[in-house]
Amino acid sequence: MDSFQTVLRFFTNQKATIGYSFMALMTIGGERLFSLVSFQCPCNQDQNFAYGMTFLLGPAAVLMILGLFFNNRLWRLYTGCCLNPVKLCPHGNCFGCARVLLSIFTGACVAPIMWLSVALLSGTFYECAVSGLEDKVVVDLFCKNKTLKCRDELARVPCGRSQLPGDESKDLLLMLRAQSQILGWCLIIISAFVGLLGTCYKNCRSKVSYLQLTFWKRYMEKEMERFDILSVEYATKLADRNLQSFFDNKDPAPFPFPNHKAWEEIS
Amino acid sequence: MDSFQTVLRFFTNQKATIGYSFMALMTIGGERLFSLVSFQCPCNQDQNFAYGMTFLLGPAAVLMILGLFFNNRLWRLYTGCCLNPVKLCPHGNCFGCARVLLSIFTGACVAPIMWLSVALLSGTFYECAVSGLEDKVVVDLFCKNKTLKCRDELARVPCGRSQLPGDESKDLLLMLRAQSQILGWCLIIISAFVGLLGTCYKNCRSKVSYLQLTFWKRYMEKEMERFDILSVEYATKLADRNLQSFFDNKDPAPFPFPNHKAWEEIS
Amino acid sequence: MDSFQTVLRFFTNQKATIGYSFMALMTIGGERLFSLVSFQCPCNQDQNFAYGMTFLLGPAAVLMILGLFFNNRLWRLYTGCCLNPVKLCPHGNCFGCARVLLSIFTGACVAPIMWLSVALLSGTFYECAVSGLEDKVVVDLFCKNKTLKCRDELARVPCGRSQLPGDESKDLLLMLRAQSQILGWCLIIISAFVGLLGTCYKNCRSKVSYLQLTFWKRYMEKEMERFDILSVEYATKLADRNLQSFFDNKDPAPFPFPNHKAWEEIS
Numbered sequence: 071m072d073s074f075q076t077v078l079r080f081f082t083n084q085k086a087t088i089g090y091s092f093m094a095l096m097t098i099g100g101e102r103l104f105s106l107v108s109f110q111c112p113c114n115q116d117q118n119f120a121y122g123m124t125f126l127l128g129p130a131a132v133l134m135i136l137g138l139f140f141n142n143r144l145w146r147l148y149t150g151c152c153l154n155p156v157k158l159c160p161h162g163n164c165f166g167c168a169r170v171l172l173s174i175f176t177g178a179c180v181a182p183i184m185w186l187s188v189a190l191l192s193g194t195f196y197e198c199a200v201s202g203l204e205d206k207v208v209v210d211l212f213c214k215n216k217t218l219k220c221r222d223e224l225a226r227v228p229c230g231r232s233q234l235p236g237d238e239s240k241d242l243l244l245m246l247r248a249q250s251q252i253l254g255w256c257l258i259i260i261s262a263f264v265g266l267l268g269t270c271y272k273n274c275r276s277k278v279s280y281l282q283l284t285f286w287k288r289y290m291e292k293e294m295e296r297f298d299i300l301s302v303e304y305a306t307k308l309a310d311r312n313l314q315s316f317f318d319n320k321d322p323a324p325f326p327f328p329n330h331k332a333w334e335e336i337s
Numbered sequence: 338m339d340s341f342q343t344v345l346r347f348f349t350n351q352k353a354t355i356g357y358s359f360m361a362l363m364t365i366g367g368e369r370l371f372s373l374v375s376f377q378c379p380c381n382q383d384q385n386f387a388y389g390m391t392f393l394l395g396p397a398a399v400l401m402i403l404g405l406f407f408n409n410r411l412w413r414l415y416t417g418c419c420l421n422p423v424k425l426c427p428h429g430n431c432f433g434c435a436r437v438l439l440s441i442f443t444g445a446c447v448a449p450i451m452w453l454s455v456a457l458l459s460g461t462f463y464e465c466a467v468s469g470l471e472d473k474v475v476v477d478l479f480c481k482n483k484t485l486k487c488r489d490e491l492a493r494v495p496c497g498r499s500q501l502p503g504d505e506s507k508d509l510l511l512m513l514r515a516q517s518q519i520l521g522w523c524l525i526i527i528s529a530f531v532g533l534l535g536t537c538y539k540n541c542r543s544k545v546s547y548l549q550l551t552f553w554k555r556y557m558e559k560e561m562e563r564f565d566i567l568s569v570e571y572a573t574k575l576a577d578r579n580l581q582s583f584f585d586n587k588d589p590a591p592f593p594f595p596n597h598k599a600w601e602e603i604s
Numbered sequence: 605m606d607s608f609q610t611v612l613r614f615f616t617n618q619k620a621t622i623g624y625s626f627m628a629l630m631t632i633g634g635e636r637l638f639s640l641v642s643f644q645c646p647c648n649q650d651q652n653f654a655y656g657m658t659f660l661l662g663p664a665a666v667l668m669i670l671g672l673f674f675n676n677r678l679w680r681l682y683t684g685c686c687l688n689p690v691k692l693c694p695h696g697n698c699f700g701c702a703r704v705l706l707s708i709f710t711g712a713c714v715a716p717i718m719w720l721s722v723a724l725l726s727g728t729f730y731e732c733a734v735s736g737l738e739d740k741v742v743v744d745l746f747c748k749n750k751t752l753k754c755r756d757e758l759a760r761v762p763c764g765r766s767q768l769p770g771d772e773s774k775d776l777l778l779m780l781r782a783q784s785q786i787l788g789w790c791l792i793i794i795s796a797f798v799g800l801l802g803t804c805y806k807n808c809r810s811k812v813s814y815l816q817l818t819f820w821k822r823y824m825e826k827e828m829e830r831f832d833i834l835s836v837e838y839a840t841k842l843a844d845r846n847l848q849s850f851f852d853n854k855d856p857a858p859f860p861f862p863n864h865k866a867w868e869e870i871s
Contacts (some may be wrong), residue, residue, distance in 0.1 A: 108518065110514060112511040114508060117519075119513060120519055125518075128522035128525065131526050132525055135530060158604075301552045302555055304550065304552075305555040305559040306559045306563070308556060309560035309563045309564075312560070312562050346612070375785065377778060378782075379775075380778060381775060384779060384786075390784045391789045399793060402793075412807055520854070554685040569822055571819075572819065572823040572825075575823060
């Protein structure tokens with residue numbers, strides 16, 4: 071029983087790590103699924119770019135929106151701030167609010183960046199998108215040292231249906247994939263670096279010590295948990311009382327309940 | 338026991354997410370089933386468009402109607418409002434009612450949009466529908482850079498029975514599918530964005546804080562649940578009393594029961 | 605134990621949904637069975653139409669009659685109204701009775717419409733029926749752009765025994781199936797829409813609020829249930845008493861029993 075508790079505590083501590091690993095696995099699986107089942111490059115100069123970009127950026131946008139949607143902190147801060155804009159800047163301190171919004175936004179960026187990295191490392195979407203570019207500079211760059219046909223047939227390369235000699239077509243494909251993967255690694259390194267810098271800055275400016283911070287984080291979690299449990303309990307009691315009094319046709323008994331202001335304060 | 342409670346609470350909290358995931362899986366399964374078992378493009382210029390559109394929009398319409406049908410809030414608001422139109426505008430406040438209707442309608446739109454997205458991402462229905470268009474501009478756009486036969490044979494492309502050279506036919510198919518998938522992603526992104534904006538707006542105008550909102554949501558759920566249980570209890574008691582008095586040929590005992598007005602008020 | 609209760613309550617609430625899903629599955633299974641085992645298009649111009657229509661409409665008619673047959677409300681209303689026609693129009697209010705009959709009829713229509721939709725979506729029966737039409741306009745429409753033989757051979761198409769070139773025959777089959785499926789979807793959408801409108805109208809004219817309605821629905825169910833139990837109980841007691849008094853050759857003891865009028869009233 072004791073060792074089970076230890077294991078449980080370990081997993082609770084590593085919740086964030088496990089969550090991110092799970093997310094990464096889901097992203098990789100989703101990317102595999104999309105590029106095998108749904109993605110089929112149209113291989114025509116007009117559509118390639120739009121199509122590839124849709125598959126590269128579409129899921130990222132959806133993930134970003136979902137990330138904002140399921141963020142409790144955003145809603146807690148935001149709710150009711152149209153009727154009471156002062157809430158956003160308590161004590162004239164709009165800067166703090168902006169910092170919270172920035173941190174929320176950063177949190178929502180994790181999933182899209184993961185998707186982009188995975189998609190770029192696999193390279194399928196990028197190949198299709200870039201092969202449809204009509205910009206002269208780019209095409210010249212790609213077709214350097216190649217036969218003249220290359221310009222016309224570039225869009226058909228990702229399908230393997232171009233009329234270029236096999237070697238050239240393979241060269242082009244390898245080049246595009248290499249670009250995509252280099253981009254992907256750059257994205258990963260840059261975002262990891264930015265994340266590290268951000269955490270450094272945040273912790274550096276914090277007024278309390280590290281151990282105190284971890285304590286408060288624990289406290290927040292526990293408070294959230296207890297709030298859930300207690301609110302369900304109170305809601306059940308309140309509902310019971312009201313319905314009883316309704317069916318029995320009697321006045322409801324008084325019920326101790328926090329007033330509006332108290333709710334505002336704890337939010 | 339405690340950990341079981343935690344797991345249960347987690348699932349209860351994520352009820353909406355699980356419900357939507359289940360719905361998405363059902364939609365994908367349904368789409369697969371339809372396009373494999375039932376859908377067979379007629380490949381003739383007169384019918385393609387009507388047929389494809391029927392499969393694209395028909396299920397969406399049915400899902401929309403079902404969504405409205407199973408919405409308790411709609412019926413609660415709506416019931417009896419012919420005899421008492423004032424009910425829709427309590428205190429001359431028709432705007433609030435319109436907002437509730439709008440939110441009900443939005444809720445009913447989720448399933449149809451899901452269906453449309455899945456169907457467009459798979460592309461089968463769209464290919465068939467669009468290949469039957471007779472509009473000159475569209476046909477010209479599709480048959481750009483193709484042989485003259487393309488115009489006549491376009492409708493037969495989705496069946497793979499056209500007399501075009503294999504390459505051209507494949508190009509056309511890939512192009513149609515690409516259009517369909519781009520449309521699908523646009524639909525997904527736009528509706529996710531609109532959903533986020535709508536939630537922002539709604540929460541922004543809310544008079545109570547976020548935690549109070551979650552508490553009231555819990556309360557509503559619990560009240561509904563307790564109402565179910567209590568109404569079954571009272572109904573059993575009442576039925577028992579009435580039938581007893583009927584068989585025993587006696588007058589029924591008095592029974593405390595809320596009057597008509599009280600019912601009106603809690604609705 | 606508690607969670608088991610919750611699951612049970614959930615299923616009780618969703619009784620109607622589960623019932624309809626089951627009915628839909630049965631209909632689909634029945635249609636599959638009929639078209640595989642029993643249905644074999646005669647493929648001759650005189651019989652095709654009658655044969656196809658029999659399979660399309662016959663089961664629908666049977667389902668309709670069965671639906672009326674197993675409807676308790678119909679019999680409760682109808683029983684004894686030849687001897688006492690006033691019962692149909694209590695207080696000169698024939699309109700209410702007509703409304704009840706209409707609602708009974710609507711309920712009985714659900715299964716036939718389900719059958720028709722499934723049969724039309726599968727298309728086998730419709731193909732056979734329509735290929736036997738001798739109306740000149742219809743045949744001209746079907747044989748547009750086809751060889752002259754088409755008119756004579758149309759009836760043999762559903763069997764795959766026509767002497768038309770393979771392509772034309774396949775075109776015809778696909779066209780007929782597409783018509784059938786479009787008709788099927790139209791039927792589904794129209795009946796769903798009519799159902800929604802009807803429910804709206806009914807609820808709109810209801811004198812009581814929605815929650816009261818749900819309570820009375822529960823009450824009706826419970827009353828029916830208790831009536832079953834209690835009537836068995838009382839019938840046992842009464843039979844016991846009568847037989848006892850018969851064997852003992854004594855007058856039966858008096859038994860409190862509702863008179864004829866009371867029975868009439870509760871029906």
